Amino acid sequence: MTGDVYKLNNQGCSKFNKTINSILNGEISDQKIALFLSKLSNHGESDEELLLVLKNLQKFAIHVPIENDNAIDVCGTGGDKKNTINVSTAAAFVIASLNGVVAKHGNRSSSGLIGSADIFEYFGYDLNKSPNQIIKMLQKYNICFMFAQKFHPALHNIHNARKMINGPTIFNIVSPISNPAGVKNQLIGVYDDKLVERLPKILKENGSTNIMTVRSEDGLDEISTTSNNHICILQNGKIKSFILNTVDVGLPKTKLSDIQISSNVDALVSFISILDNTAKKSLINIIAVNAAAGLIISNLASDFREGVKMALNSIYEKKPYYLFKKFITEYGDIKKLENIENIKNEYS
Secondary structure, eight states: OOOOOOOOSHHHHHHHHHHHHHHHTTOSOHHHHHHHHHHHHHHOOOHHHHHHHHHHHHHHSOOOOOOOTTOEEEEEOOOOOOOBOOHHHHHHHHHHHTTOOEEEEEOSOSSSSOOHHHHHHHTTOOTTOOHHHHHHHHHHHSEEEEEHHHHOGGGGGGHHHHHHHTSOOHHHHHHHHOOTTOOSEEEEEOSSTTHHHHHHHHHHHTTOSEEEEEEETTSOSSOOSSSOEEEEEEETTEEEEEEEOGGGGTOOOOOGGGGBOSSHHHHHHHHHHHHTTOSOHHHHHHHHHHHHHHHHHTTSOSSHHHHHHHHHHHHHTTHHHHHHHHHHHHHSOHHHHHHHHHHHHHHO
16 A cells, blocks of 8 residues: 555545455554555545445445334544534433434543443443443433444454554544444534535435434534534435524524533533533533434424423433433442432532
């Protein structure tokens, strides 16, 4: 491998595929991988290259055959470095409490304080669960969690190279959207404005059904109540883009500082407080609007106004909390939840 970035004519496509396969197979040195990924990033990854890497990464994944066409994933690319609460995990439990089916896929935090895997792991969830265990979990609770490092073992072969680059690569884009269960419906927060309209087109080409990509104007890789949001949606075979201001769907505008956290403990307390409706309204509202997006992708809500109302009502009735408590009682350590509840009570 020379480190060249190939143009994707027929010959280039073949060479590019061969290179990506060799990288994921662990056949290439860390230095050469870093050189290849750096050059790829510097020239700007094409749609064709993104699609080919996605297909190759999925080929190397440990698959979870859930056989549910309505299942969705709620996942962000990370990289916004805003130290906000973990939106996707809380939103996932809200969606699941409303009969959405969430095959959640995620990792430990890369740039923020706490990632989805960090939350599940803290509460005693075994990140090494088998595909069969994941399927049973999803069938029982409408939600599961698949740890990216477990279900994408080939990513281990690029770990050192990515650390050498110390910046985003094509895998920062592709890994979060490569769901091990092969879901066709995804809500994806992105770290780059250019990805908002590109990813739905790429995922449509890959066979996806309902896709929504989101990014706020103040840089969050999720729908924010702090500014306008750029949104692109693939639904019914059509792709459209629009701007969403959450004031227009009944949620007051807030400040970025109102949804930021200062520590992992703060993140865990905020997570539980949102689920049981004891958090600040600013935290509950940002979860509600992101859950609304997931409900739209799940075909459970027709628009954001309806979705927000559904999400808020579920939170007000503490349905996400009761679901999470049952989930952790079976798949985690209930004492960890009790510990966070005690800390939460000390906060109040």
